[in-house]
Structure formats: structure tokens, C-alpha cells
Amino acid sequence: MGMGNNKYQNRRDFVRKTGKILVAAPLVFIPAMLAKKIDAKGYVWQIDPLKCTTCGQCKTHCVLTPSAVKCTHKYEMCGYCDLCGGYLRQGVRTISTGAENQICPVGAIKRVFIEEPYFEYTIDEKLCDGCAKCVRGCLDFGNGSLYMQIRHDLCANCNECSIARACPSDAVSRVPVDAPYNIKDRIGPL
Amino acid sequence: MLAWHMVVIAQERFPRPEFETDYTYPEYQLPAARHAAWxxxxxxxxxxxxxxxxxxxxxxxxxxxxxxxxxxxxxxxxxxxxxxxxxxxxxxxxxxxxxxxxxxxxxxxxxxxxxxxxxxxxxxxxxxxxxxxxxxxxxxxxxxxxxxxxxxxxxxxxxxxxxxxxxxxxxxxxxxxxxxxxxxxxxxxxxxxxxxxxxxxxxxxxxxxxxxxxxxxxxxxxxxxxxxxxxxxxxxxxxxxxECINCRLCENACPYNAILPSDLEIKNEEPAVVRRKFITYLVLIPVFVVAGAVALYILSPGLSGANYDVKLAREIRLEMKEGIPAASNAAIAFKGSGRTDEQLFTAETEIIERYRKGGPWAGLFLGLSIGIGLFSLAIRTERTEYRPHxxxxxxxxxxxxxxxxxxxxxxx
Known part of the structure; x- marks a missing residue:
């Protein structure tokens, strides 16, 4: 019995040691294999405004309510029009700040008279819920100066962005943390 | 209209205003990301x-x-x-x-x-x-x-x-x-x-x-x-x-069934029975491995539906073959993107091919885990103490x- 028991123990020890090497190996090999692919800087999610189709899913698919996606304004591209496609609904009778005339469902766009005939449009981010209706209007009838961006003070930076998953045009992708915004400089793809 | 603004030539429709007052452009509202040091x-x-x-x-x-x-x-x-x-x-x-x-x-x-x-x-x-x-x-x-x-x-x-x-x-x-x-x-x-x-x-x-x-x-x-x-x-x-004194007080302490009891009081089974169990479950391991690999190989085209390109390709194909309109947001964006059907279908084939390659390995892992799990039920470990699994x-x-x-x- 003593002998047999002893042999049994040895076999167990052998299995245990082999197993230990087998489970320890990946812990060494995986970092070694990934050594060239490691990025120390880190990434955040961002929308490519040139790919965005303004489908409105940014508003509904973000894990946060309201969405971390907001409309932003590239003022240098804006025409400062009186008849603004991003501010006024199509076919309005009067050009005024009346709620019934606004395209924004939450009244987040402020229209301010600058000088004849220019008006400045700014987004109140506290109100904006990321529905992209104004962005579509501006793309269709304006210079495309309004566009959607993920706000990094709000974004939870999920490992897999729910909006990226839902985005039909693959416009949401990881960007380096030191260049976290895709600032728009032209209306469409060249 | 959607397609129109996707292909529109890059130009400003309205000229930039030349302000006569001393208007300056407001700053962008682009708050910084959380610091990487975190x-x-x-x-x-x-x-x-x-x-x-x-x-x-x-x-x-x-x-x-x-x-x-x-x-x-x-x-x-x-x-x-x-x-x-x-x-x-x-x-x-x-x-x-x-x-x-x-x-x-x-x-x-x-x-x-x-x-x-x-x-x-x-x-x-x-x-x-x-x-x-x-x-x-x-x-x-x-x-x-x-x-x-x-x-x-x-x-x-x-x-x-x-x-x-x-x-x-x-x-x-x-x-x-x-x-x-x-x-x-x-x-x-x-x-x-x-x-x-x-x-x-x-x-x-x-x-x-x-x-x-x-x-x-x-x-x-x-x-x-x-x-x-x-x-x-x-x-x-x-x-x-x-030293464990086999008092059995800890027997019901673990809510996770993770305490291995001492087997001092359990009678030993017949060696012949033990050996038969041991061999049966050992032989079952490769059976499970093969079964797992084959099962996941067969399932891989179905599983590939988790990929968005494959899902989109299926929707587009359904529209081509059965005339069911592809009306999802992804389909609408695809139609406006300038990507051809062929490109999409090639991507689909490639992804399914990757699933076919990876699926069997996933199945192998599953079969091996279940096989070893069952096998471990058949082997007796002698324990003179209560210890955690x-x-x-x-x-x-x-x-x-x-x-x-x-x-x-x-x-x-």
C-alpha cells in the first residue's frame, strides 16, 4: 500500500506540474505575441462626420440617457444664413424663432442676429439630445457646418461603443486619446 | 436625398460671410477626454x-x-x-x-x-x-x-x-x-x-x-x-x-458548493468499478473534443450572423432574390455608400470562412472542458481534510x- 500510494502521489504531482506549466505559458506568450500591437496611449470613440448619415441612432443607442453625442458647430464653415436649413423646418411660413418653426425638437439651437443679413447659430449642449435632425437639415440645405461628435466629458468610453455597434455607416471608430475629435473641414467626401 | 448629400461635391453652397462688425467666431465646444494617466x-x-x-x-x-x-x-x-x-x-x-x-x-x-x-x-x-x-x-x-x-x-x-x-x-x-x-x-x-x-x-x-x-x-x-x-x-x-479535525462544521458553510469534503468516512469503491469508470471517461474526452469541433464547424455559418457585414449581406441578398425591401438603417446607409454588392458579398464569404476556421477551435475547447469535467468526476482524490475546491x-x-x-x- 505504501509503495502504491507513493506512486499515485507522484503521478498527481506530475499532472499538477504539467498543468501549471500549461496555464502559465499563455500568461507569458500572450503579452509576448501582442508586444508589437500594444498601444500605451489609449483610445476613445469618435464619429467621422463625413461618414455620418444622420440616421438618429446616436440619440437612441448610447448607453447614457441623454446620449453623449451632441451636435457641434464648425462656425468657419457656416454661411450664417437667415434661412437656415439646420434651424428652420422645411416649408416654414415665417422665418422666426417660434417653436413651431424650429427643426430642433428640444429647442437647443440659439439664433442670434449679428449684422445684416447674418445670424449666428449656437448649440445649447445641455438641451441637445443628439437626434441629428439639424445636422441633416444643414447638410441638405446648407454648408454642412453642423455635425455630430461624441462629447468626451460625458462619454463613458465603453469597451464596445453601443453606438458604434448600431451605426449603419460604420462612422464611429476608435481615435487616439490625444486627438479625440474629428473636426469637420469640408461638407462631404472628396 | 440621403444619397444626394453623400455624393455631393465638396463645396460650400453659401459663401462665408465677410463681417463688417468686429464679430469673432465662438470657440468650439469640444471638452477634453479624461486624462490617460487615469x-x-x-x-x-x-x-x-x-x-x-x-x-x-x-x-x-x-x-x-x-x-x-x-x-x-x-x-x-x-x-x-x-x-x-x-x-x-x-x-x-x-x-x-x-x-x-x-x-x-x-x-x-x-x-x-x-x-x-x-x-x-x-x-x-x-x-x-x-x-x-x-x-x-x-x-x-x-x-x-x-x-x-x-x-x-x-x-x-x-x-x-x-x-x-x-x-x-x-x-x-x-x-x-x-x-x-x-x-x-x-x-x-x-x-x-x-x-x-x-x-x-x-x-x-x-x-x-x-x-x-x-x-x-x-x-x-x-x-x-x-x-x-x-x-x-x-x-x-x-x-x-x-490542521483539519474533520469536525464537519464547515460542511454547509459555502454557498458555492466549493468545499471538498474529507472522504475519511466514505467507503472505497471496488477497484474494478473505479477502473472501468476511469477508462470510460478517459475515452469520452476525445469523443467530446471531436463532437465539439464538428458541432461548431457546422454551426459557424449560423453564428456568423453575429457579424454586421454578414447580417447586412443577408438582408441585401434577400432583397435581390425575394424582393423583400432592405429597409434597415444599415441597408439604407450601404446603398448610399458606393460600396458594391460584390464587395459586400466577398466580405461576407471571408467572414464566414474565418468562422469556419475559428469555430472548430472554440468547439474543441468546449469539448475538452466538458470531457475533463466529467472525467474529474470519475477520479477519486483521497482527502483527509475539508478543503476548498x-x-x-x-x-x-x-x-x-x-x-x-x-x-x-x-x-x-
């Missing part, structure tokens, strides 16, 4: 928490200390860092980086994947006991533990293996991160989530009052890796601080107080 602080906190937990579980043997450290982790990794990135999800980043060239893995994701496994190799699943916010929220709410029948427990415990295999397959083929998508508690950590997430998390927490740690035991895919690694741990939490034990320390034995140093 990720390194997180890694530091993880190492610190794991070390303290190891000390509390193995040396100090303090359940109270373990509760406090899990409260800290719940606060820090859960509510403060809002549950991202976590070790459980990092499995997918690693799989994605291993099998795809275009993706660089963030260093923190890799560290969050490796460090708890290294600790498991030396001290068991201390990550589950003290550092995991998902574990902590369940440990702290599991106030009325009821034991599950062993057969139910063993059956449900195969789910994490399937979950892990699918999660790795889906992330390696760039399809989706299902672990993050179905994370039950991250919504609670953020105090903000879609209602489905909240319902799932709340149901798990409710069930967890009686069936402790339901996510850890019957879902957590990272737990599978910790389970396997921890079985070979050099050191591990023990129930008794000194190194794979299943979360090092939570609930069993400490049941042991009447005092540490050796105190005895005279």
Missing part, C-alpha cells in the same frame, strides 16, 4: 487591491477585511470608474488583438487581462474576492444563501464555458463584444442605462440574494480562465488555519468563522 492609476489600484486581498484571504484570514476591500473595489472600479475597462471584458480585447492586425490593444486592457490571472496562479481567485466590482456587488447582496443541488450547479456551470468560447469567437472575427453588451451591472455602476440592462442586472441581484453570485458562477466568462488557472495555484486560501472557490472567506480550530501559534 488608466495607469487604475492598473496601480488593481495591483494594490489584489495584493491586499491576497494578504487578507491567505494570511490575515479576515472575512470582514475582504468585505471592506470589495466595498472599496465596488466604489472605485464600479461607481467611480464606471465599470470600464474591466478584466472580464478585456478577454475580448485580447482575442481581437491576437487574431486581427488592424487593432492595437490598449496597454491597460492587456494588463487588466493578465494581472488577475497571474495572481490566480499564485494565490487562487483573489480577483473575484476583492477586486472585481461585478463580484463585489453580488457578494455584498448575497445575504440569504441557499445551496443549489449539485447536479443543477454542475449543469449551469457549463454556461460560462460556452459564453467564453462564443465571446472569443465573436471578438476574434471582429463581430461584436457580447460580454460588454450583456454586462448586467455596468448600468447600475453608471446609474444610467437602457432599461433592458437594468432589468437584467436587477433580476440577477434579486436571484443573488438566495443563489449567491449568479453571474460569477453561471455566466462569467473570465471566471472560466480564473477557474482553470487557479486549480494550479501554488498557494490558496484554506478553511482551517491549522481551488477552481470554484472565490476566496470570499465565508467559511473562516465555521472552523473551530485555532492557529498553531496560539496553542500551547
Amino acid at each position: 488608466e495607469y492609476i487604475d492598473t496601480g489600484v488593481l495591483i494594490l487591491v489584489l495584493s491586499v486581498t491576497t494578504w487578507l484571504a491567505l494570511k490575515k484570514r479576515s472575512r470582514q477585511g475582504l468585505v471592506w476591500i470589495s466595498l472599496f473595489s465596488l466604489g472605485y472600479f464600479g461607481f467611480f470608474r464606471e465599470g470600464c475597462i474591466c478584466s472580464v471584458g478585456s478577454v475580448q480585447n485580447v482575442a481581437l488583438a491576437l487574431f486581427n492586425d488592424g487593432y492595437s490593444i490598449p496597454l491597460t486592457a492587456l494588463l487588466f487581462f493578465i494581472i488577475p490571472l497571474v495572481y490566480a496562479l499564485f494565490a487562487g481567485r483573489v480577483f473575484c474576492a476583492g477586486a472585481c466590482p461585478l463580484g463585489a456587488i453580488q457578494e455584498l447582496t448575497g445575504i440569504w444563501p441557499k445551496k443549489l443541488p449539485r447536479a443543477v450547479e454542475a449543469t449551469l456551470a457549463t454556461i460560462p464555458f460556452i459564453y467564453l468560447a462564443l465571446a472569443v469567437l465573436f471578438s476574434a472575427t471582429q463581430s461584436q463584444f457580447i460580454i460588454c453588451r450583456y454586462d448586467p451591472f455596468v448600468g447600475i455602476f453608471r446609474l444610467n442605462a437602457p432599461y433592458t440592462m437594468i432589468i437584467f442586472g436587477a433580476l440577477l441581484l434579486l436571484a443573488g440574494i438566495f443563489i449567491n453570485r449568479p453571474y460569477c458562477r453561471f455566466l462569467c466568462p473570465y471566471g472560466v480562465l480564473l477557474n482553470i488557472t487557479s486549480r494550479f495555484a501554488s498557494r490558496h486560501l484554506s478553511i482551517t488555519p491549522a 481551488k477552481g470554484k472557490c472565490y476566496s470570499c472567506g465565508r467559511c473562516f468563522k465555521y472552523c473551530p480550530v485555532k492557529p498553531k501559534t496560539e496553542s500551547t
